[in-house]
Structure formats: C-alpha cells, structure tokens
Amino acid sequence: MRTAAGERLEVMIEAQQIRGRVEQLGEQITRDYEDKELMLIGILKGSFVFIADLARCIDLPLAVDFMAVSSYGMSTQSSGVVRIIKDLDHSVEGKHVLVVEDIVDTGLTLNYIYGHVRARGAMSVKICTLLDKVSRRQVAVPVHYKGFEIPDDFVVGYGLDVEERYRNLGDVCRVTRT
Ligand code: 5GP
Secondary structure, three states, rough: OOOOOOOEEEEEEEEHHHHHHHHHHHHHHHHHHHOOOOOEEEOOOOOOHHHHHHOOOOOOOOEEEEEEOOOOOOOEEEOOOOOOOOOOOOEEOOOOEEEEEEOOOOOOOHHHHHHHHOOOOOOOOEOOOOEHHHHHOOOOOOOOOOEEEEOOEEEEEOOOOOOEEEEOOEEEEEEEOO
16 A cells, blocks of 8 residues: 555555454354344444454344544554543443454553443443554453454554554554654
C-alpha cells in the first residue's frame, strides 16, 4: 500500500494468517456459547474489520452492538483517560456479552469497558482481542480469547490506524517514521 510521506510499513502478520486464526476463534466461540444468547460488542473504530470477520465465523444467532471510546487521538501514547463517545444502543441485561477489541495495550480502555458492561446487568462478560501487547499491561484485564500476542511495536492495518490511515490494510503492519 502507498504510505504517507515519512512513514514505512513492515508486515507483522499476514492477512492469510489472520484469516486462519479468526476462523479458529470463531469455532471456539461457537462451541463455548452454544445455547446461550450471545451479543458481540465491537469497540469502534479499530475493531470494525475484526468483528465483521469474526461474526461471520461464529455459527450462532448472535446480536451485534458497538461502543466508541476516546483513544490515542493524534498521539501514539495512551492518556489513561477513557471517555464514552458512543454508548450501546441495546440493553445487555440477561445477555452473554463478548467484547471485541482490536488490541489491548495498557489495558486501561478495556478495564473501563469491562466494568461498564458488567454494571449494565449482562449475564456474563468476556473479552476477545485480535492483538495483545502483554508487555505493556498496566492494569490486569481478563482476556478470554486472543488472536496474537505481539511485541511493543506500533501497528496498523486490519482496522488499526495511525491518524486514521491504514485501517483498510489486510495485513497487520509495523509502522515506523523514516
Ligand atoms: P489501552 O487502553 O489498552 O492502552 O489501549 C487500547 C487502545 O489503544 C486500542 O483500542 C487502540 O485504539 C490503541 N492502540 C494501542 N496500541 C496500538 C497500536 O499499536 N496501534 C494502533 N493503531 N492503536 C493502538
């Protein structure tokens, strides 16, 4: 893909590898939530590609909702401040909720969302993330399903951006400044 001036992309996880792992996660989730009322909650915007693929790999009559929270904005550093920009449209009461996130870094964002959804009366709340930067964790969050553990590099693609660029990349790529 063409890059913006001064940026270089290096493939970390190829699209084909992501597809295979997402299929495995979908099969596992299908088994775990059989006979349960499942609701996927995607965290916008980064999870939009992952949740679209994952939902189609889950063979259950599930529901989908979205939340948007403040993220890094124009910087690549977490502020530690989480703000809800878009709340859920539907009630989670009595539902088995699976929060679908693109990446867990410090854990601050998911820690907040996890508490928020639990307080809304969900029957159960679990977390599924495509990427996990384990070495960066500041608060412990229970990650029940994960695609890949990655090192402490800033990545883009498959929904993830830098200043809104590269969300449409099929691969997950390391981005560096030249
Ligand atoms: P946390 O609250 O766990 O520190 O951060 C989670 C959020 O930070 C993610 O949802 C994502 O928006 C952003 N983030 C963390 N690491 C990366 C990264 O390597 N690339 C991109 N594009 N966003 C990241």
